[in-house]
Every structure is written in structure tokens, then in C-alpha cells.
Amino acid sequence: MTEVDTPRKATTQRLLESAAMLSYDPALEVDWETPLDTSYHGMSPEWSTLYGTDYWAEMTEDQRKELTRQEAASVASTGIWFEMILQQMVLRDFYAKDPTDPAFQWALTEIADECRHSIMFARGAEKLRAPAYRPQRHVVELGRAFKAIATGEAAYAAILVAEEVLDVMQRDSMRDERVVPFVRTINNIHVVEESRHMKFAREETKQRLMGAGRARREANAIAVAITSYFIVTSMINREVYQYAGLDSERAIREAKANEHHRSMLRSSCAGLMDFLDSCGLLTKAALRFYRRASLI
Numbered sequence: 201m202t203e204v205d206t207p208r209k210a211t212t213q214r215l216l217e218s219a220a221m222l223s224y225d226p227a228l229e230v231d232w233e234t235p236l237d238t239s240y241h242g243m244s245p246e247w248s249t250l251y252g253t254d255y256w257a258e259m260t261e262d263q264r265k266e267l268t269r270q271e272a273a274s275v276a277s278t279g280i281w282f283e284m285i286l287q288q289m290v291l292r293d294f295y296a297k298d299p300t301d302p303a304f305q306w307a308l309t310e311i312a313d314e315c316r317h318s319i320m321f322a323r324g325a326e327k328l329r330a331p332a333y334r335p336q337r338h339v340v341e342l343g344r345a346f347k348a349i350a351t352g353e354a355a356y357a358a359i360l361v362a363e364e365v366l367d368v369m370q371r372d373s374m375r376d377e378r379v380v381p382f383v384r385t386i387n388n389i390h391v392v393e394e395s396r397h398m399k400f401a402r403e404e405t406k407q408r409l410m411g412a413g414r415a416r417r418e419a420n421a422i423a424v425a426i427t428s429y430f431i432v433t434s435m436i437n438r439e440v441y442q443y444a445g446l447d448s449e450r451a452i453r454e455a456k457a458n459e460h461h462r463s464m465l466r467s468s469c470a471g472l473m474d475f476l477d478s479c480g481l482l483t484k485a486a487l488r489f490y491r492r493a494s495l496i
């Protein structure tokens with residue numbers, strides 16, 4: 201065992217113990233039976249892409265609730281898309297490695313978590329009466345390439361960004377009494393289990409960067425930033441407005457110009473940006489993409 205491996209073993213051992221103590225089976229924990237109560241929001245309204253716009257002010261309360269329910273379903277669907285990418289990257293990363301290593305067992309535990317999450321998100325979106333929201337075609341294809349080739353710090357930093365962005369939205373919604381109870385349970389399960397994943401992703405990102413030269417750091421910083429840009433901009437599918445019965449063109453226009461939404465994203469990602477900076481992944485070139493995605 202090398203010096204580097206010892207703390208990693210201890211960390212993953214703790215994660216395994218924590219998972220054994222507190223993990224959920226969404227099939228049993230989430231109330232799938234009660235019919236959808238449309239008097240609730242799907243996410244904290246402050247997270248809606250239209251919150252604070254003129255359009256929002258004109259909408260009825262029912263329209264706002266339908267919109268946040270469609271937006272929550274879209275976030276869940278994008279979550280499924282990224283969890284499939286992530287499961288494949290982690291599985292590839294641990295291919296034929298030492299199964300007695302706690303990190304190996306942790307990696308499989310994380311994949312099992314994500315598998316349950318994706319089923320949970322799929323059922324949740326269905327219950328919210330949403331169609332299949334998928335990222336745009338070119339983003340789906342970029343994801344296909346990324347999940348096939350990304351390794352080391354690029355894979356784990358991208359995983360971290362996706363998990364952190366989802367985490368902040370879900371933390372607000374899980375505590376929010378305006379949000380439909382079954383969605384709050386889904387968010388709660390996800391927040392608890394993802395906190396372990398984020399710890400692992402941070403550790404792996406730092407580990408893999410040890411001894412990385414400048415060129416590799418620069419290249420991976422850009423790869424992570426571009427991936428983050430596509431993840432964040434795919435969170436809310438453009439079709440949500442149409443399914444919420446809104447004027448799609450106007451909604452897209454006002455959502456694009458919504459400074460409130462951008463500031464929500466920025467303030468929630470401050471800790472993440474500090475972490476990337478501390479790893480040397482917030483390079484000049486990377487910053488351009490984080491700014492475009494309103495993460496900084």
C-alpha cells in the first residue's frame with residue numbers, strides 16, 4: 201500500500217459504512233400510490249426559469265405550478281441522462297481492478313445507487329405527467345462520446361459538477377412545503393445518497409490530479425467546463441413551456457434573459473467553483489464556459 205492509498209482506503213471504507221447505515225429503496229419509500237395533487241409545485245418556484253420575469257407575473261398560480269412540475273420532471277430526466285453517463289464511466293474506471301479494495305466496492309455501491317435513482321426519477325417524471333424530456337440530439341451524441349473516452353479527473357470532476365448543480369435545487373425543494381410531497385421524498389433520498397457520491401468525486405478528482413502536468417490539467421479543465429456547460433444548459437428542456445400550456449417562444453425568450461435564474465445558479469455553485477479553483481481546474485479557458493453557463 202502506498203502513502204497515497206491509505207487515506208483513500210479510509211475514506212471509501214467510511215463511505216461504505218455510511219451507505220450501509222443509511223440508504224433508501226425508492227420503490228418502498230416514495231408514495232407512488234396517491235394520485236398527483238395539482239395544487240402543489242414540482243420544485244421551489246424560485247428555481248423556475250421564468251420566476252421573476254414579466255411572463256411569470258402574468259401567469260395564474262395554476263400555470264406556475266404546472267410549469268414547475270414540468271421543470272422538475274425535466275431536471276429528473278436530465279438527471280437520468282447524466283446518471284447513465286456516470287455509471288458507465290465509473291464502471292469502466294474500475295474494470296478489472298482489485299475487488300478487495302474498499303474503493304472498488306464503493307464504486308459498485310455508487311453505481312447501484314444511481315441505478316435506483318434513475319428508476320426513481322423515471323417514475324417521478326411519469327407521475328408528474330411529463331413526456332420524455334431528452335437533451336438535444338447533438339448533446340446526446342457528445343455525451344455518448346464523453347462517456348466512452350473520459351477518464352480520471354475529467355470523469356470525476358464532471359460527475360461532481362452534475363451532482364452539485366442538482367444538489368442545490370433539490371435541497372431547496374425537499375424542505376419546501378409548496379412542493380408536492382412525493383417529489384420532496386425523491387429529493388430527500390437523492391440529497392442524502394449523493395452527499396456520499398460528491399465526497400468520493402472530490403477525493404478522486406484531487407487524487408487523479410496529483411502529479412498531473414500543466415498540459416493535462418489545462419486540457420481536462422476545458423473538457424470538464426464544456427461538459428458542465430452542456431449539463432447545465434440541458435437541465436430545463438425547451439419543451440417544458442409548451443407542455444405547461446404556455447407561449448413557448450415568449451417563455452424561451454424571457455427565460456434566456458432571466459437574470460434572477462442566473463444569479464440562483466451562480467450563488468449555489470460558489471463552493472463548487474472554489475473547489476475547482478483549488479484543484480487548478482478553473483483555468484482561463486474553462487472560466488469562459490462556466491460564465492456562459494452562469495455558474496460563476
Ligand SMILES: [Fe+2]
Binds near residue numbers: 313314317390394
Ligand atoms: Fe443520483
Ligand SMILES: [Fe+2]
Binds near residue numbers: 314363394397398
Ligand atoms: Fe451520484
